Amino acid sequence: MDLVAPVVVEPLRRRRCSECRQGPLERMIVEYGRPVCLDCADLGHLVFLRRGDTALTRRARERSTLWAVVVRHNRRRTRYERQGLLVEEAALALAEAACLADAEARARRRARDAERRAARDAGITEALRAEILRLFPTMPLDRAAEIAAHASAKGSGRVGRTAAGRALDRGAVTAAVRASVRHLDTPYDTLLMSGVPRHRARTTVAPAIETVLRAWRAPESRGRGDADAPGVTDTTGAKGTPGRADR
Known part of the structure; x- marks a missing residue:
């Protein structure tokens, strides 16, 4: 009943x-x-x-x-x-x-579950870091680790937490790297703060982003431009939602 x-x-x-x-x-x-x-x-x-x-x-x-x-x-x-x-x-x-x-037993179980989740999250970040370095082998190691940690932060909804990011999709990984370069290696944020519309600011900094990516990219891939990022443009993230690849 x-x-x-x-x-x-x-x-x-x-x-x-x-x-x-x-x-x-x-x-x-x-x-x-x-x-x-x-x-x-x-x-x-x-x-x-x-x-x-x-x-x-x-x-x-x-x-x-x-x-x-x-x-x-x-x-x-x-x-x-x-x-x-x-x-x-x-x-x-x-x-x-x-x-x-049974408070002690439940506390131990929660601790074990937390350890398993932490290990799984660390594995996601490490796999993403390795793929970033595979695609961009001349990128500084600390920069690759920073991008991987940011893109795969738990609960962030960023590229590393999407299905494409977990599958290490080439376009999704490149989107995470491009977003990092946009914010840290170009005047993109300054343009936004000065009132420049987002799409115009992205167009302005796009050549500078490609210069950095070209310098980090594997020798056999240089000169291919965005051919290494199918389905990913400067105005969308891995899920096709504007700005999801950004910080």
């Missing part, structure tokens, strides 16, 4: 219970369009557990015969967002005891 938990609302305006007239209400349910306080709704004996601790929330919910979801309306996002649960006090106490009992 599917469980349907009651939904409790934290009102944004001052509301009074339609049955007992108590108020203003911190939390309420809505029955037939009318506010009802938790005592009148037979939920007044439950205690509030704020969201955030996943293990505690899960255990308290599992041990509570009656529980309710607490939500609040976010006006900016025009939606209701979960704030936590109302659970039985005894269930919460049991859940807290269970979490304390």
Whole structure:
């Protein structure tokens, strides 16, 4: 049988219970369009557990015969967002005891997971650095490491985190290098700050970027210009979104 938990609302305006007239209400349910306080709704004996601790929330919910979801309306996002649960006090106490009992084991597991994620992220960065040096073998080693670290930063959405970047697509890797050269080796940022439109600024610095790339490129690839970056232009990143290859 599917469980349907009651939904409790934290009102944004001052509301009074339609049955007992108590108020203003911190939390309420809505029955037939009318506010009802938790005592009148037979939920007044439950205690509030704020969201955030996943293990505690899960255990308290599992041990509570009656529980309710607490939500609040976010006006900016025009939606209701979960704030936590109302659970039985005894269930919460049991859940807290269970979490304390295995806190050390869960901390060790989190540490192991963090180490695995760090190793995976380091592998992505190192593979990108190696591919950058393969395509641009005369680039300074520290510059290649800097570009790889920047482009593959976790959660950045930059080239190194895209599917093309993870696959070490030639165009995506070149886009990351080109973006670095644009910002660090040309007056591109100064042009933007002086009010030059982005597309015009990119056109202005494009020859300087190609000069640097040509100096770093493998001998057999020199003179090919953008032929080494299929599908990548100066106005798009690896995902085809303007500016995603930039910092």
